[in-house]
Amino acid sequence: MKIPPVKGTRDFYPAEMAVRNYIIDGWKKVSIRNGFEEFDSPILEHLQMYTQKSGAEIVEQLFSFKDRGDRDLALIPEMTPSLARMVNQKINSLPKPIKWFSVPRLFRAERPQKGRLREFFQWNIDIIGTDSIAADAEIIFTTLDYLQYAGLSENDVVVKVSSRKLLAAFLKSLSIAENDLPGMYAMLDKKPKMPADTFAAVLNEKLSDKDRASKILAFMETDSLEKIKKSLGVNQKIDDAINELLEHHRLLNEMGVGRFYKFDPGIVRGLAYYTGIVFEVHAVGGELRAICGGGRYDNLLKDFGGPDIPAVGMGFGDCVLEILLREKGLLDKHIKKPELDYFVVSDKSFEENIFFDLVAKLRRNGFITDFSYKTDNLSKQLKTASEKNAKKCIIISKEYSDSKQIIVKDMATGEQQTIPIDKFMDGLINSK
C-alpha cells in the first residue's frame, strides 16, 4: 500500500534541499554578521504555552497530542513563546541586550494555500533588554541585509512601517476605549483585503459615527510621517509616537536602507502583543502575502511570567520567500549544481591496486572525488564524469602500467597532461 506524504508538508529531494540550504544558510550568515547568536528550542512545547495567552481557539490551529504521561503537548507553531520561556529561565545571568536568532521548523494545522504550508521554516531575530529605537532599526536593517544578500532591491521589496503606539494614541484621541482597541486593530488589519467603500461602510457601522469614521479613514490613507505630524500634532502621546517613528526612519536612512522605507498606517499586524513600531516587508506590485514582519513587543516576557523587559523581533518564513526568489530568477542564479573536483577513471589495464588508493588520497586531501562502479568501458566512465559535473578526470590506463604515469584531463577544455603518479601525489599534499 502506498502511503502518501502528509498534507501541507514537503519532501526535500536533493534539488529542493539545495534551495532550502541556500535560504537557511543565507539567514544564518546574515544573522551572524549583524551580531546575532544562534539558539534553538525543542520542537515540542506544553500546549498551555499557546492557550494561555491566545485562548482555546488556537488549539485548532496547531498540532497537539497527549503523551503517555497525559501531558498536553504541541508541535511549536512559532518561536517567540519558546524564546520568552528560555530567556525568562536565565534572565538574571544573561548579558543584556540579548541578540539571538533561530531558524526553527514550525507547524500550523491550517489548510495549505499559496505561501502557507503546515510545516515550514522561519527565521527569527530578536533583541531583548533594550528599548532603544536603534534596536528597532537594527531588526529592519538585518532583515534588509538578508533581502539584499538574496539579490532583491528597492524595486522588488518595500518595508511598510507603522506604530501601535501611534495607532493607539490616535484611536484614544477619538475616545475609543482601551478595551475596544484589539477589536479595532483586527478590523483595521483587514483593510487591504476589501474594496475602499466596503471598508468605509464597515467602519461606519462599527463606530456608528460618521465623523470619527472619516477621521480614521483619513488617518489610514496617510502615506507620510510629515503629513501625520501636520494633521495630528495635538496630543503629547501622538507626538511622542511620531517622533519615535521619525527617529527610527532617520536611523534607517543613516544605515543606508532608507530607500526601502514606506510609512503605512495600514500595517497593524494581527498579533495582540505588539506595543510599538511594527513592520512588514512586501513584494512590490505583487499579489503575495507579506514576506516577513515584526515589531516591538515590550510586554511579552512579563506575559510569560518573567520580568518587565522590552523586546523587539522579526519572523520570516521560507514559503513566500521561495516563491518570490523563484519569480525573480534568483534561485537559478545563486544555486550551483554540485561539482566534483576529480572523477577517477580506469580501464583496469594494469595489475597494481592503485585505483582506490588514489581515490582515497584525493578525498583525504579535501578534494570532492568520485568514480564509477563500472570499470569496463572508458567512454562510459567519462560520460558519467560529465553528468556528475566533474572539473577534472584522472585516467589510469596503459601509461600507468608502462611508466607509472596518469592522465589528468580538464573536462572544460578537454586538455590533458600525462604526469608521473608520484609527482601528482606530491603536488596534492603540497597544495594543502
Place this chain on the structure above:
RNA sequence: GUGAGUGUAGCUCAGUUGGAUAGAGCAUCGGAUUGUGGUUCCGAGGGUCGCGGGUUCGAAUCCCGUCUCUCACCCCA
C-alpha cells in the same frame, strides 16, 4: 472549518460521440561508436487512468461519495 477548481508513467501533456493489449516528449536504465565525455542513433522498464461505489454488454471517458493538490475565505503567530 467553508467554498471553487483539479487529478492519465518520475515530469509536461494526448487519448475521437463510452469500444478491443492507454500513447508522445522529457527523465531513468541498457546498447552502438572498442584509448576519451557533453551530440547523435537504437532499445527497454515504468500507469488497477487518485481511491471506492454506481449506470452500462462495455468506463480513463457518464453519475455519486471520498482523498489529494491548487486557489480563495476564516485565521495569521
